[in-house]
Amino acid sequence: MARPERRTVRDVRRGNRGMLLRTLYFDGPASRHELTGLTGLSAATISTMTGDLLADNIIVEAGQVDSDGGRPRVLLRVNPAYGYVIGVDVAETHVRVELFDLEMTEKARVDYSLRPSHHDIELVTRRILAGIDVVLADGGVPADRVLGVGIGVPGIVERGQDTLIHAKTFGWDGVPLGALMRAGTSLPVFIDNGAKTMGQAELWFGAGRGAAHAVIVLIGSGVGATVVADGVVMRGSSNSAGEWGHTKIALDGRQCRCGGRGCLEAYIGAEGILDRAGVATRTTDWQAALGRVLESDSQVIEETVAYLGMGLANLINLLNPERILIGGWAGLMIGRDLLPGIRAAARANSLAQPCNATSIILGELGPDAVALGAATLVLEEFLDTSAPLRLHAAS
């Protein structure tokens, strides 16, 4: 019931220009002629619009295709060097900053490790700002060619007047990261939950490409999900939609670190699996330990498949997605070995109609796509507005 916004003729141009740019980005290179078919716009409009975009240097020519008996087609593509985007992954053990060109080719990266329980917000902010300077220097990119910085953080990102972050494990309770960043750089800053940015990455560049209704499930030590409805990441009323890990699958079930009982995460999160297998989670290398469990402990494997299948079935019934992607380091390990069983368990627990409409597959991007996804937030903004590069004061 949200009423749509007023529109003017200029919005038409903005919208069509954005669509043209997206088309060229994902289906390009393409000739002007092909673009008429792909966008539905007339040849006249394509002509003037590509003229504008060429003049702005946002797109460039990309060779010719000669036809047999006719003027050759001039191919157009987005200019990957028009601008650059920065993605930041703020995680338990590190802060990673990556620089991408518009085609999301990585140009530079830098890692700062964080000591456990040293997640002081000032420290993290300093690391991010320093990282931005480093990747720009390493990549040889001047700050005024950067379209923005996307940051993926743990916890709940509250988008209000000021972006506030609530991350229990970091001891962050309403931390104003947005304001702190603006104090240190003039670049536009976009912040979101790391699981969501990762989902965004899979949706745009991974196994989720082209899906209008999808769920990207993330299993690591924690469990989360990115729900995509009508091609857009669902955020809910306070941007916390997608907290799938604390979905309850049993009354008075296993104790979860969130304080509750019976959370899905307590069963199929990496820690939960190891715990069920009787592995001491204090000191061990979790990844190796999980590998051993998945090789040997048939009891735990069976349970894991059952619980995960049930959780996915609930998503299928409630959301009716066309695709479910399983990602996260633990999710990829589990999925690699157990996908057929998981699919069967999901089928057994869901209704036939929506289940047949869904395919359950693994993510493509591996567990380190948080920064890529964060940078994608900037790219999304750019493709939508396709605004000529604003000049920011140097950071």
Add this chain to the structure above:
Amino acid sequence: MARPERRTVRDVRRGNRGMLLRTLYFDGPASRHELTGLTGLSAATISTMTGDLLADNIIVEAGQVDSDGGRPRVLLRVNPAYGYVIGVDVAETHVRVELFDLEMTEKARVDYSLRPSHHDIELVTRRILAGIDVVLADGGVPADRVLGVGIGVPGIVERGQDTLIHAKTFGWDGVPLGALMRAGTSLPVFIDNGAKTMGQAELWFGAGRGAAHAVIVLIGSGVGATVVADGVVMRGSSNSAGEWGHTKIALDGRQCRCGGRGCLEAYIGAEGILDRAGVATRTTDWQAALGRVLESDSQVIEETVAYLGMGLANLINLLNPERILIGGWAGLMIGRDLLPGIRAAARANSLAQPCNATSIILGELGPDAVALGAATLVLEEFLDTSAPLRLHAAS
């Protein structure tokens, strides 16, 4: 990632006209001057647009408000008699057809009872078509002033080339109700699941008014939900989103009539509750029986609150709605007595952040709003397109 459609200047007009009409529908009556503020459009545009709408007789003047020292404002409102909409509720025991004017005031209704297990599609179609003729005659409305017919049916409504309906309990497996209706009437027909149309009714005219992110939960003998994201009913990839009743809340739990185990419906559906209380569901009057259980059986009450709270908590975590409405005949009975407990249980099982953003309240429209919601499908189409009445051949 669904790419937006091409737009032209005419789309701007269509969109703005629709917005103006919606504004007038929900916030009206209003003067032209007020409309500039409400819509964001300029006085000039409001002037020409209201002129068009007045000429089309879609809106009418509704008196004046004299200001102190200035030209009085002329109030405008949607013309409730411009057109009429028909809503149909196809249920287990009856087919109900209702005629509404544009303000959703009921003008006529007719009920046909269905004998159990007599849900032959031809019979139902004949009842609907006969009902349309009856309400038009009773209401004194000529067929060419009807904007369309909305039909709420049980089961899954598959929207493809032809609308197909899969309703196990009716023995309908891919029934082409849309095509059958078109064979009997030239009125535009809109079909959706009855739980969804009821949710739509609550969203537009009940306790859900103004909510952008909401879930309308329906508890009767079955259990369903309507998920609203960004003001739009979420449908998923094959229009079956919202199957909340068969969400699993326990591994190997209670047997459900869907064939699965541990479905929420098997615990908090009317039949599930009665069953847990040891009431024979074969012959009893369910409504009375449920009333007795809710008055006396503290064990069952406690469990019901726990399970429902858990189910709602999962919705809160996953979808982060600003409002959850509880409806359906059983839901209203349960909620009337147990709402505080349910709220507490939901809080106990969900994360603080999204839980604080949600209010859990009862539906306002009672259990019989399926036909109203179905008619709302037609109204929605009308407000969006605001097309001058198409002339249909008489039905």
Add this chain to the structure above:
DNA sequence: CGTGCTTAGTTCAATACGTGAACCTATAGT
């Protein structure tokens, strides 16, 4: 009673946009 003030609503020129038709351009084949 008429003059000025105030608020509501309309008209019009300016500007922006997409489109179809006419037109120009660049290749291959002959």
Add this chain to the structure above:
DNA sequence: ACTATAGGTTCACGTATTGAACTAAGCACG
């Protein structure tokens, strides 16, 4: 050199919103 063919551009036209100028309809006060 000429023609066929296909790619791309230009321009008049219809449609859209808007700000500014303008008209309409009331009140207050002398």
